[in-house]
Amino acid sequence: MLEVGERVYGEQSTGIIVHLPNSFVFSKPIKNYNKAFKYIWNEILVKVPIDCDIEKTKEKLYEIINKNEIVKRIPKKMSDQVDDASLEYRIYYNKLKPIIYTRIVDNHIELYIRYLVHPKKNRNVENDVWLDILNAYKNNEIELYTE
Incomplete structure (x- = not known):
């Protein structure tokens, strides 16, 4: 997953790869910007x-x-x-x-x-x-x- 917005204003990719362990996926909410619609x-x-x-x-x-x-x-x-x-x-x-x-x-x-x-x-x-x-x-x- 690519990091977005932490180091760059405007919600563009920073070029940093973010690793999410499976345990995180099941214990924290995850925002999906375009799952329901684009x-x-x-x-x-x-x-x-x-x-x-x-x-x-x-x-x-x-x-x-x-x-x-x-x-x-x-x-x-x-x-x-x-x-x-x-x-x-x-x-x-x-x-x-x-x-x-x-x-x-x-x-x-x-x-x-x-x-x-x-x-x-x-x-x-x-x-x-x-x-x-x-x-x-x-x-x-x-x-x-x-x-």
């Missing part, structure tokens, strides 16, 4: 000023996440897998498209962009989304909170 939910936290135009900001963030080629293909591929997994694991997802959750914290707003992604493509998608967010910020299309 995709995981990822979230990107974007902090914006409390006085920003929240509707305009969310609209721009939806535009950014929905234009990502990898993300926009997933709901079509995922629906059959979710149906199959729900029979065996009691997993029910009604919404497979990206969603943005809003939370007010102290003197800023936290926007959580939640989307489905294949575990091996997660870091690339997140990188592309952040680059698009930075471009939107540079073009004065959104504001970002800075402490």
Whole structure:
């Protein structure tokens, strides 16, 4: 088994081989990122000023996440897998498209962009989304909170 995430940010392989004795397999929970279906939910936290135009900001963030080629293909591929997994694991997802959750914290707003992604493509998608967010910020299309 390959180690993921301990020494490298972004849940990519570190190149370290991890040995799991059989006794460990039967005594500890093991996470399998793609047994039931091939995709995981990822979230990107974007902090914006409390006085920003929240509707305009969310609209721009939806535009950014929905234009990502990898993300926009997933709901079509995922629906059959979710149906199959729900029979065996009691997993029910009604919404497979990206969603943005809003939370007010102290003197800023936290926007959580939640989307489905294949575990091996997660870091690339997140990188592309952040680059698009930075471009939107540079073009004065959104504001970002800075402490």
